[in-house]
Every structure is written in C-alpha cells, then in structure tokens.
Amino acid sequence: MDNLDNAILRHVRFYYERIYRERQIPSVKVPAGVEFAVSLGYPEGFVYKVSKADINWEKVFPCGCPLKDISLSDGVLILNVGSGIGLDAFFAEWKAGLQGQCPVTINVDVVPEVLIEGNQLAERLNATGIFWVCANGAKLPFQDNVFDLILMNGVFNIFPNKNTILREVYRVLKNDGILCLADLFVSKSLPPYFLKEMDAWAWCMSGAMTPDSVMNTFKNCGFQDTRFSHLVWLDKEKLFARGVVYSRKSDSSTI
Numbered sequence: 527m528d529n530l531d532n533a534i535l536r537h538v539r540f541y542y543e544r545i546y547r548e549r550q551i552p553s554v555k556v557p558a559g560v561e562f563a564v565s566l567g568y569p570e571g572f573v574y575k576v577s578k579a580d581i582n583w584e585k586v587f588p589c590g591c592p593l594k595d596i597s598l599s600d601g602v603l604i605l606n607v608g609s610g611i612g613l614d615a616f617f618a619e620w621k622a623g624l625q626g627q628c629p630v631t632i633n634v635d636v637v638p639e640v641l642i643e644g645n646q647l648a649e650r651l652n653a654t655g656i657f658w659v660c661a662n663g664a665k666l667p668f669q670d671n672v673f674d675l676i677l678m679n680g681v682f683n684i685f686p687n688k689n690t691i692l693r694e695v696y697r698v699l700k701n702d703g704i705l706c707l708a709d710l711f712v713s714k715s716l717p718p719y720f721l722k723e724m725d726a727w728a729w730c731m732s733g734a735m736t737p738d739s740v741m742n743t744f745k746n747c748g749f750q751d752t753r754f755s756h757l758v759w760l761d762k763e764k765l766f767a768r769g770v771v772y773s774r775k776s777d778s779s780t781i
C-alpha cells in the first residue's frame with residue numbers, strides 16, 4: 527500500500543472517530559435521518575421500530591438499502607463491513623424475523639465507540655443475533671470461506687485500493703456466498719483534484735467508480751455475475767448516482 531492510500535485510510539478513520547466520538551458535525555452536508563432511510567427503501571415498520579428504541583439517526587449514513595431484494599434463510603451468517611451503528615444488521619433481523627428466520631450478523635467497524643453504541647441499541651431491541659468486532663475492513667480477522675452474505679453500505683468507496691478490499695471480502699465469503707454493496711457511482715472519471723479531497727473520500731465521493739470499472743474490478747478479483755440495481759442519479763448533470771451492486775463468488779450462489 528502506498529503512502530497516499532495509507533493517508534486516505536487514516537484520514538477517513540479520524541473523520542468518523544470525530545463524528546462518532548465527539549459528535550462533530552460533518553463538513554459536508556450528507557443525507558441522513560429517518561426520511562432519508564425511508565427514501566432508500568427501509569420499510570416504515572422497521573424504521574418505526576428502531577426509532578422507538580432510540581436509534582441515533584445522526585449516526586446512520588447508508589448509501590442504499592442493500593438487503594431490500596434479498597431473502598434471508600434460517601441461520602444465514604452475515605458480515606456487515608463498515609457497519610457503523612449496525613443499521614443493516616438490525617434490518618436483517620427484522621426482515622428475517624417476519625418469516626420466523628434467524629440470521630446472525632457480525633458488524634465490523636474501525637471506530638469502537640459506534641460499535642458500543644450499536645450494542646446498546648441491540649440490547650434495547652432485544653436483538654440476540656448481532657455481534658460487534660472492531661477491525662479494519664481490509665484486514666478482516668476471520669478465516670477463509672465463512673460468510674453467506676457480505677454487506678458493505680457506504681464503505682466500499684472509502685478504500686483507495688479497490689483490489690485490496692475486494693480480495694479480502696472474497697477471501698472470507700463462502701464459495702456460494704453473495705456480496706451486496708450500496709455506494710455512490712460516477713458516470714465518468716472524476717478530475718484528479720478530487721483525489722486530494724480527503725473529506726470527500728470519507729463521504730464516498732472521491733473513491734466512486736464508473737459502473738464499467740466496477741464490473742471489471744469485480745471480475746478481476748474473481749467475482750461473477752455482477753449486476754447493478756436501484757441506480758438513481760443525484761444531480762442534473764448525471765455525474766453521481768447512488769445504487770446497489772450484487773455479486774457472487776461462484777455460480778452456485780443461492781441467496
């Protein structure tokens with residue numbers, strides 16, 4: 527990893543530490559909150575439930591609702607990389623619970639404070655299948671071929687070296703597992719000055735790729751059948767879009 531990559535990862539971590547630890551307001555006005563979550567596809571019943579348990583919506587920063595189109599079978603093991611407070615873990619439990627299923631989700635984030643807050647929320651919600659691990663997503667403390675489903679919501683773009691993070695999630699994904707990622711995408715490569723905008727790395731902008739380069743990078747890292755869903759352009763010029771990417775480790779994936 528070169529010096530710039532390390533500097534970016536350090537800056538992003540520091541950025542979220544300040545938000546989660548010191549309740550510092552982000553320098554960029556980013557969408558967050560209840561209405562935003564509903565607009566991304568989180569059902570009102572779920573949003574009502576976590577709101578009643580006093581989730582801090584100011585610490586929830588999804589780019590999409592990656593589990594929206596996924597049905598969860600009993601005992602499915604989920605890894606939520608860059609989980610923050612764990613919104614998608616709570617959603618997985620809520621969604622699967624409607625069908626009497628019981629998933630287990632491990633949330634991984636680099637900032638311990640947000641994991642502690644998520645764990646307190648899990649206790650208030652009586653959510654028993656949710657666990658918390660403080661680690662770097664690019665060096666996951668898990669063995670190979672463990673998870674049925676890996677979620678990355680608003681964190682893929684944070685990593686300057688996409689091959690490193692993709693190879694790492696590929697390693698821990700089961701052979702029949704699925705990667706499901708929500709993030710920002712761009713219609714054309716961003717001008718070079720964006721790469722030096724450290725805060726824009728934290729907000730998933732500087733690291734955003736075009737759909738074509740996403741497809742190629744996923745393929746080069748071994749993923750198959752990569753497809754986009756729920757792509758929504760965010761500006762009149764159609765430079766940035768928000769969307770979800772699904773990809774399989776092999777063609778026997780069943781989720």
Ligand SMILES: C[S@@+](CC[C@H](N)C(=O)[O-])C[C@H]1O[C@@H](n2cnc3c(N)ncnc32)[C@H](O)[C@@H]1O
Pocket residue numbers: 535538539542543585586587588589607608609610611612613614634635636637640661662663664678679680681684728
């Ligand atoms: C845009 S937020 C998304 C949070 C969460 N997925 C959500 O939907 O609310 C990005 C998250 O990635 C975490 N993060 C940053 N760098 C990371 C790294 N190297 N490994 C794991 N998580 C990281 C941040 O602490 C933050 O919680």
